Amino acid sequence: MGVAPVVLINEGKAARISVRGVVQGVGFRPFVYRLAHEHSLKGWVRNTSGNVEIEVEGDRERIRNFITDIEAKAPPLARIENVAVTFQPSKSYTGYEKFEIYQSLSQEGKYQLVSPDIATCEDCLREILSPTDRRYRYPFTNCTSCGPRFTIIEDIPYDRPKTTMHRFQMCPRCQQEYDDPLDRRFHAQPNACPQCGPSLALVDSQGNPVGGEDATSAASELLKAGRILAIRGLGGFQLACDATSEEAIALLRSRKRRPSKPFAVMVATLEDIERHCLVSPEERKLLNSPESPIVLLRWLQSSSDISTSVAPNLRYLGVMLPYTPLHHLLLRESAIPLVMTSGNLSEEPIAKDNDEALRRLGGIADYFLLHNRDIYARYDDSVSIVEGVPRVMRRARGYAPYPILLPFLSKQILACGADQKNTFCLTRGEHAFLSQHIGDMENEETLEHFENTIDLYKKLFRIAPEAVAYDMHPEYLSTKYALELGAEQGLSLIPVQHHHAHIASCLVENGVESPVIGVAFDGAGYGSDGTLWGGEFLIADLRRFQRAGHLEYVPLLGGEAAIKKPYRMALSYIYTLLGEQDQKLSLDGLPVSKLHSAELDLLKQQLTRRINCPLTSSAGRLFDAVSALAGVREEIEYEAQAAIELEILAADEGDEFEGKPYPFSVVEHQGMRVIKLGELIAAIAEDVMNQTPIPIISLRFHQTVALMVLETCKSIAMESGINKVALSGGVFQNRLLLRLATAALQGEGFSVITHHLVPCNDGGISLGQAVIANFSRLS
Numbered sequence: 001m002g003v004a005p006v007v008l009i010n011e012g013k014a015a016r017i018s019v020r021g022v023v024q025g026v027g028f029r030p031f032v033y034r035l036a037h038e039h040s041l042k043g044w045v046r047n048t049s050g051n052v053e054i055e056v057e058g059d060r061e062r063i064r065n066f067i068t069d070i071e072a073k074a075p076p077l078a079r080i081e082n083v084a085v086t087f088q089p090s091k092s093y094t095g096y097e098k099f100e101i102y103q104s105l106s107q108e109g110k111y112q113l114v115s116p117d118i119a120t121c122e123d124c125l126r127e128i129l130s131p132t133d134r135r136y137r138y139p140f141t142n143c144t145s146c147g148p149r150f151t152i153i154e155d156i157p158y159d160r161p162k163t164t165m166h167r168f169q170m171c172p173r174c175q176q177e178y179d180d181p182l183d184r185r186f187h188a189q190p191n192a193c194p195q196c197g198p199s200l201a202l203v204d205s206q207g208n209p210v211g212g213e214d215a216t217s218a219a220s221e222l223l224k225a226g227r228i229l230a231i232r233g234l235g236g237f238q239l240a241c242d243a244t245s246e247e248a249i250a251l252l253r254s255r256k257r258r259p260s261k262p263f264a265v266m267v268a269t270l271e272d273i274e275r276h277c278l279v280s281p282e283e284r285k286l287l288n289s290p291e292s293p294i295v296l297l298r299w300l301q302s303s304s305d306i307s308t309s310v311a312p313n314l315r316y317l318g319v320m321l322p323y324t325p326l327h328h329l330l331l332r333e334s335a336i337p338l339v340m341t342s343g344n345l346s347e348e349p350i351a352k353d354n355d356e357a358l359r360r361l362g363g364i365a366d367y368f369l370l371h372n373r374d375i376y377a378r379y380d381d382s383v384s385i386v387e388g389v390p391r392v393m394r395r396a397r398g399y400a401p402y403p404i405l406l407p408f409l410s411k412q413i414l415a416c417g418a419d420q421k422n423t424f425c426l427t428r429g430e431h432a433f434l435s436q437h438i439g440d441m442e443n444e445e446t447l448e449h450f451e452n453t454i455d456l457y458k459k460l461f462r463i464a465p466e467a468v469a470y471d472m473h474p475e476y477l478s479t480k481y482a483l484e485l486g487a488e489q490g491l492s493l494i495p496v497q498h499h500h501a502h503i504a505s506c507l508v509e510n511g512v513e514s515p516v517i518g519v520a521f522d523g524a525g526y527g528s529d530g531t532l533w534g535g536e537f538l539i540a541d542l543r544r545f546q547r548a549g550h551l552e553y554v555p556l557l558g559g560e561a562a563i564k565k566p567y568r569m570a571l572s573y574i575y576t577l578l579g580e581q582d583q584k585l586s587l588d589g590l591p592v593s594k595l596h597s598a599e600l601d602l603l604k605q606q607l608t609r610r611i612n613c614p615l616t617s618s619a620g621r622l623f624d625a626v627s628a629l630a631g632v633r634e635e636i637e638y639e640a641q642a643a644i645e646l647e648i649l650a651a652d653e654g655d656e657f658e659g660k661p662y663p664f665s666v667v668e669h670q671g672m673r674v675i676k677l678g679e680l681i682a683a684i685a686e687d688v689m690n691q692t693p694i695p696i697i698s699l700r701f702h703q704t705v706a707l708m709v710l711e712t713c714k715s716i717a718m719e720s721g722i723n724k725v726a727l728s729g730g731v732f733q734n735r736l737l738l739r740l741a742t743a744a745l746q747g748e749g750f751s752v753i754t755h756h757l758v759p760c761n762d763g764g765i766s767l768g769q770a771v772i773a774n775f776s777r778l779s
Contacts, residue, residue, distance in 0.1 A: 014043075014088040015063050017054040019070065021081035022402065024158040025115040027144030028052055029101050030186035031075050037181075039066040042096035046103065047157040049462075050110030057096055063087075077118060077145060077290060079402070101187065104157040111428070111462040112156045114149065116398050117234050117379065119292035119323035121146040123184065128325045129332075134173070139216060139326035140198045140373060144188045146290070150401055151235045151379050152190060156460060160189045164374035171196035198373035200326070205362045216326070219369045220333035228252050230343050230357055230365035234324055235379020235397055236350035237343025237357045239365060240266075242336050243306045249339060250309065255364040257346050261638035262311035264294045264318035264381065266340040268331035273297070273319055276304035276337070282386045291398025292323040293382035306337055315648045318383065323397075326369075342380055347440040349449040352378045377456055378449060380437050387735050388742075391756045394421070395763060400436035401457065404757060404767060407511045408774075414454065414465040414485075415769035416478040418498060418525070418762040420639070422446075424454055424478075425766035426463045427774065432508070433457055434758060434767050441477040450481070467492035469773035471501070471765070473526035494773040498525025499536045500545040501768030502728040506760070507542060508771045510753040512724070515541040517548070517716050519709055519741075521619035522729035522761070523563070523640075524556075532556060534618030534729075537673065537712050539720055543775040548716045549666070549673030551622060551708075552577070555613035557603060566624035566642040567592050567634040568603065573625045574685065575607050577678035589689035591631035619705070619731045622677070629681070630688055630697050640730070647734050650702055651695035661704040666712055673715055675708050699736075706740035710748060717750070724751045730761035 019028075024047050032045040032054055041063065043056040054070075056063055067085055074080055124141045127133045135141045142148065152163040160166055170178060174193050177185035185191045192198060202215040211218025219229055226248040228241045239256065241248040243265045253259055267273045270284060277297035279287070286295050299317040301308060311317050320340070322328040331338065343351045343361055351357040352375040357368060383394040392399065410427040417423050423435045435453055439446050457463070470482035472495045486493040502525075503518030518538040527533035528547070535551030554576045557568040570592050587593035587600075607613060620643065627642035628634045632649060636642050663679040680701075687697050713725050725745050732738050738754065745752050758764035 013060055013063070014055070014057040014093050015067070016086045016088060017056070017067065017070070018084045019052045019054070019080060019082070020050070020113075022077070022079040022113045022115050023052045024112055024156070025149045025189065026077040027075045027184075027186075027188070028078050030144060030181055031073075031078075032070070033099060033101055033181045033186070035066060035069055035073065036099040039063075039069075041066055042099050044096070044100045044102045046101065046105055047112070047159070048105040048110065049107040049112055049156050051112065053105075056099075057093060075145070077115065079113075081405075101181075104159050106157065109462050111460070112158070113403065113431075114153055114156065114158065114401050114460055116150050116291070116400060116402055117148050118146045118290045118398070119321075120325055120328060124325065125328060128328065135193055137216065137329060138194045138197075139200060139324070139329060140190075140192050140371070141325045142188065142190050142192070143185050145184070147188075147190050148234055148373075151375050151377050152373070153460070154376055158189060163189055164376050165190050165192070168192060168197055198371050201370045203358075203368050203370060205358070205365060205367070207358050207368075210367065215369060216329045217333060219367070220330055222367055223330065223334045223338060224336060227366040228255070228364065229367050229369055230351075230361045231326070231330070231369045232354065232357065232371050232375075233326070235375060235377065236352040237361060238340050239343050239361070240330075240338045240340050243310055243339045244336060246307050246309055249307050252339065252341075252364070253309075256341070259637045260312050260641070262314055262318060263339045263341045264320060264383075265306060265310060265337050266320050266322060266327060266331060267337045268322065268328075268335075270321065272337070273321070276300060276306055277317055277319060280386060282390065286384055286386060286390050287319070287321050289398075291382060292321055293384040293392075293398055294318045294320045296383070296385045296393075310339060313645050313648070320381065347442050348445045349439055350378050350380055377436075377453065385735065387738060389756050391754075391760075393733060393759055393761070394437045395423070395434065395759060396436040401433055401460070403431035403433045404509055406430050406432050406508060406771070407513060410770070410774045411467065412463050412465050413467050413469060413770045413773050415469040415496075415766040415773060416471070416482040417766035417769070418471045418478060419473070419476045421759065421761050421763040422450065422478060423763050423766045424450065424457075425770040426454070426457050426461065426465065427770045428461060428463050431461070432767055432770055433461055433463075434764075437763060447477055447481065450478070465491060467494055467773055467776075469494045469496050469769035471496065471498055471526065471769070472528075473498070494776045496769040496772050497528055497545065498765065499533055499538060499729070500540055500772060501765045502760075503538055503540045503545070503726050504542050504768030504771050505758055505764040506726040506728040506753060506755055506768075507540075508767060509755065509757045512726075512753060513542055514724070515539055515720075515722055516724045516726045516753070517713050517720070517722050518545070518726045518728065519713065520729045521731035523620035524616055524618045532614055532616035532618060534616060534620055535622065535675070536617070537716060539716065539722065540726075542771050547672065548720075549675065549712050550617040551619060551675050552677045553615040553617050554621075554677075555607055555610065556616045556618075556621065557607060557613055559612045559614060562621065563624075565635050566628035567595065569621045569625035570628040571600075571603055572607065573622075573629075573677065573681045575604065577681055578685075590629065590685060591634065591688070592628065619729070623731065623734075625681075626684060626701050629684055630694050632694060632698075640733075643731070643734065646698050647702070647736050649694050650698035650736055651693075660700065661707045662700055664704060664708060666715060673712055675712060680704060702734075702736050702740055705737055706744045709741045710744040713745060713750060714748060723749065724753065726753050728755060728760050728764070732760045
């Protein structure tokens, strides 16, 4: 993030300085205090609701150096957006006797950026592992460089009385650290120790205390014994068990009703991770970062003792390092890798309160490791990959609520997102506050979490929206919420097309305002023509879009049922695209031929009569269909499972085989480019019947889709003159497709922009909605 030039007005021997950015909760005032003493300056520093204010007096040259050092030597977790300086005239010289930290100032309407929660720093880790330290094995150790921030803040300015730490009175030694400008806990708001801070309690599923006074050791022993524990962490509960135990994992899957969706694993050290996974230098850096996300790493299954049932049939394993003192202690004392997954049932929000966890997770966990530091905001773990550059797949702990910087000044807008992996976005000025991952909007609990978190963001950042943006799909809970809110409060309501929002989010995070060719590939989004779009080529900018092309429509055979049963999509493509033009084709030799004849007849009739068969151009469903056609995955247990397993089986691009893309054609229909898929499906079916190895079929298919992207973009570019392409939508979580499509486009001279700060899936939709709404005419 760039820093605005320093503005010098009427330079003198006194200066008022305003610093904006993430400058509270990161040790900024102690840093300024020490810096002022280094430069022999007098005056003061204080937090306000909108910035950090500083006034200094002294030698003019020293003041200049002090201002330079504010930017150059800021604490590592600070993010300075702007430093504004006004030199004071001589008559206003006060003659301060020393430099002090003043009490924070609340200001009506002003707002301040809030730091995300930060992983335990090396200094604090050293303390909790040192038997002679007073914080030895204390699970709530933190300092100005690490610990909870967003999850404990109730309001700004960020001071202890406005956090959930207000109930803990600091002991004299902690207070001394807090008051000492030379101590690294100087004004560390969550500062605590075993004598005065939060504490742990281990209880059974009925809430009865167990394990004696040393809850951490007792919990570690239970984990080693194969028990399932609910652990209260930074932003909510996690469910943990031994990642090497088939039995423990099977029990967790059964109780959590999660038959095969992969779990993440927490491992004690980076060296331990390297026993299980390949780790590149970029991935190592991401794992060790203050954000400490889950990183999807190439799994070395031959040398790893982590059970394959943690992530069945997958090549990548989600791994993270401990990011709180409690995690460090549990990992070291149990000496086993731990499954660490969200403390919820199915798609409900993560549990955050003790009573809530006992009630909601009582049927899953054998024991509960509780604590009494309240969590104000729920916060899941973030998920990232490194594909060329680090890319966020799920944006939560460590990232939110840090804003996306807009290349323009925005109105105050609330964008409500879509349906799955949902987030919301609030904008104000140059900031877009994209929320942490909220989850799938499937139930009242998630909707309540959504509403509560919107209220928190509005309060923290002093935002009163004048407009509400929402997805055009009339049945999304987020859409219904937006419509009700707009009606109740008289706000402008702005519907935004799903795939336009995808492309706009990609544009804005890359700072691009000019029109691009937008390739939006996902499962489905409500189209302007009432069909289900999902394989889209748009000419789009932040204001408007034009649909320039799409994948051929096919019926979504049985609606939602087709998503859970990809073999239905395989049949839909075969019967719809090949039924009339290739009468010789039968299902013999294809995996779908094993279906019961009665079901086949029923599905044929459903297609013929178009019963519950909405048309879709979905790229996600095309991947599903090919996966089922090849016999990889005919029914799924979690979203995108069929496409993920198809990708994983693809031969390496460097492998030698007679690989070439499958045939397809692009035709013009009513002024629209339509990618015809009949030849593709017929060729894949033929390969399957000829028993061509699945890795070859998979790679050829991925190459074909990349070529579809290239050829269609070339056609659009020839007509429009645009040579910049934005790739967005959940299908581009597919690393192989992203890599192939990007390389193909760049090879033809296209400039390609992709997501890295926000998810390419529906988790980034709300950002695009907010931006588009900003440029709409508000009524």
